[in-house]
Amino acid sequence: MTAILFIYGLIAAIEWRYTRTGKHNKHSRLLIFGFIALLLLLSELLYLIKLKFQLAEPIIAIFNPLEKLLK
Amino acid sequence: MQTVTQAQLFKLFALHLFSTMIAFMLGIMMQQSGYNGPLGILSGALIGLGMAFFAYRLGMRRPDRFFVEYGKEIVGRWLHTPLVLFIAVANLLIGMINFWELQDFLIQFYLVSTPPWAIAGLCGICIAYTVRFGVNSVFRAAEGIFLFSLLSFLLIPILVSESFNWYIGVGLATHFSPREAWPSAYYTSSVFGEMSFVLFIYPYLMQPHRTFRSMSGSMIVAAALVLLHIVPLLLIFGPELASNLNYPELELLRFMRSGSFLETLDPALIALWLISIFVKLGFIVFIISLILAHLLKLKDTKPFVSPVTAFIAVGSLVIVKSNIQFQNLMTGGLLTLFFASELIPILYYVVDSLQAAWRKKRKGRFN
Numbered sequence: 152m153t154a155i156l157f158i159y160g161l162i163a164a165i166e167w168r169y170t171r172t173g174k175h176n177k178h179s180r181l182l183i184f185g186f187i188a189l190l191l192l193l194s195e196l197l198y199l200i201k202l203k204f205q206l207a208e209p210i211i212a213i214f215n216p217l218e219k220l221l222k
Numbered sequence: 223m224q225t226v227t228q229a230q231l232f233k234l235f236a237l238h239l240f241s242t243m244i245a246f247m248l249g250i251m252m253q254q255s256g257y258n259g260p261l262g263i264l265s266g267a268l269i270g271l272g273m274a275f276f277a278y279r280l281g282m283r284r285p286d287r288f289f290v291e292y293g294k295e296i297v298g299r300w301l302h303t304p305l306v307l308f309i310a311v312a313n314l315l316i317g318m319i320n321f322w323e324l325q326d327f328l329i330q331f332y333l334v335s336t337p338p339w340a341i342a343g344l345c346g347i348c349i350a351y352t353v354r355f356g357v358n359s360v361f362r363a364a365e366g367i368f369l370f371s372l373l374s375f376l377l378i379p380i381l382v383s384e385s386f387n388w389y390i391g392v393g394l395a396t397h398f399s400p401r402e403a404w405p406s407a408y409y410t411s412s413v414f415g416e417m418s419f420v421l422f423i424y425p426y427l428m429q430p431h432r433t434f435r436s437m438s439g440s441m442i443v444a445a446a447l448v449l450l451h452i453v454p455l456l457l458i459f460g461p462e463l464a465s466n467l468n469y470p471e472l473e474l475l476r477f478m479r480s481g482s483f484l485e486t487l488d489p490a491l492i493a494l495w496l497i498s499i500f501v502k503l504g505f506i507v508f509i510i511s512l513i514l515a516h517l518l519k520l521k522d523t524k525p526f527v528s529p530v531t532a533f534i535a536v537g538s539l540v541i542v543k544s545n546i547q548f549q550n551l552m553t554g555g556l557l558t559l560f561f562a563s564e565l566i567p568i569l570y571y572v573v574d575s576l577q578a579a580w581r582k583k584r585k586g587r588f589n
Contacts, residue, residue, distance in 0.1 A: 154339070155536060159532060162528045162529055166525045166528065169524065179518075182520065183525045186526065186529065187529045190530075193533065194532070194533055194536040197536065197537065197540045198540055201539070201543075205540060205542055206318070206540065206542075207541055207543075207547055207550070210315070210551060210555050210559060211551060211554045213555065213559075214555030214559050214562075218554065218558040221408065222408060
C-alpha cells in the first residue's frame with residue numbers, strides 16, 4: 152500500500168513539473184491532479200480489499216448470463 | 223495532426239491482434255471448439271472485421287474530428303458520456319487482463335519466484351515511457367518491431383514441424399461443426415473487434431479513406447498467423463492435451479527439437495513477443511488517456527498516461543485471485559463485455575444514419 156502511494160506520489164511530482172512548464176492553466180491542473188487522486192484512492196481501495204473482492208466478480212455476475220444466452 | 227501512416231496502422235493492428243491471441247487464447251479456443259478451432263478463428267476474424275467496418279464508416283463521416291467530441295452530437299451528452307466511459311473501462315480491463323497474463327506467464331516459466339508487482343512495475347514503466355511521447359511513438363514502435371515479430375512467429379511452426387503427428391490431421395479435415403466452432407468464433411470476434419477502436423484516432427490518420435484496407439490486411443495477416451499456430455498445436459498435442467495447458471504456445475516453443483542450437487532461441491522469441499504485447503498495451507493506454515482527456519475537455523493526453531498505466535498495473539494484481547478465477551472470467555463474461563464495448567460504434571452509426579435520413583427527408587419536404 153505504501154508502494155502504491157509512493158508510485159502515485161512520484162507520478163504526481165512528474166506531472167506537476169510537466170504541467171508547470173506547459174500550456175496548462177489552473178483549471179486543467181486541478182482536473183489532472185483530481186484524476187490522479189481518484190485513481191490513487193481506487194487503487195488503494197482495490198488493493199486493501201483484494202482478498203474479499205476481485206474485479207472479476209461483478210463482471211462474471213453481470214455478463215455471464217448474457218454470454219450463456221449468446222453461446 | 224495527421225502523422226500516422228496507413229502502413230503503421232496496418233502493422234500496429236496486426237501486432238495487436240496476433241500477439242495476445244497466439245500467446246494467451248489458443249488454449250481456450252481448443253477447450254471450447256477442439257478440432258473446429260481453426261474454423262471458429264476464421265469466422266470470428268470476419269465478424270470482428272465486420273464490426274470494425276461500421277467504426278470505419280462512422281469515422282469517415284468526420285475524419286478530422288475526435289469521436290469523443292462529436293459523439294454527443296449524435297446520441298446526446300447524457301448517453302454519450304457513459305457509453306464512452308464504458309469503452310474506457312473495457313479498455314482498462316483489456317489492459318489489466320493482458321498484464322495479468324503476462325505476469326503469470328513470466329512467473330511460471332522465466333522469472334520463477336519473482337514477485338508479480340516487480341514485473342507489473344517494470345513492464346508498466348516501459349509502456350508508460352512509450353505512450354507518454356504520444357501516438358507517433360506507439361505506432362513507430364509497432365513499425366519497428368513488426369517485421370522481427372512476424373518472422374519470429376513464422377519461424378515457430380517451421381521449427382516444430384518435425385514433431386507433427388500427421389494422423390491427427392484426419393481429425394482436422396473431417397470435423398466441421400459450426401455449432402462447435404461458434405464459441406471460438408465469438409471469442410475471436412471480440413478480439414478482432416478491437417479494431418473498431420480506430421474510431422478514436424481518426425484525426426491522426428493520413429489517408430483515412432484507406433483505413434479499412436489496412437484493417438483488412440491486418441485481419442488477414444493476424445488470422446493466417448493464428449491459424450499457423452493453432453494447427454501445429456493440434457497436430458502435436460491434439461485437442462485434449464492442448465486444451466488443458468495454460469499456455470500451449472509456450473509448450474510448443476519448448477517442443478523444438480532438443481539438442482539443436484535453436485533450442486536456446488526461445489528467450490529471444492519471447493523477448494520479441496513481449497515487445498509486441500507492450501505495443502498492444504501502449505495502444506490501449508493511449509486510447510484510455512485520449513478518452514479521459516477529451517471527456518475532461520483537455521487537449522493534452524500526456525498527463526493521463528502514467529496514472530492510467532499505474533492503475534492498470536495495480537489492477538492487474540487484484541483483478542483475479544487465482545488461475546481458476548481467471549479461467550472462469552475468460553469463459554464467463556469478460557469477452558462479452560469487450561464485445562459489447564466494440565458494438566457501441568455500430569449504435570452511433572445507426573443513429574447517425576437515421577438522423578441524416580430524417581434531415582434529408584425534412585429538407586426535401588421544405589423544398
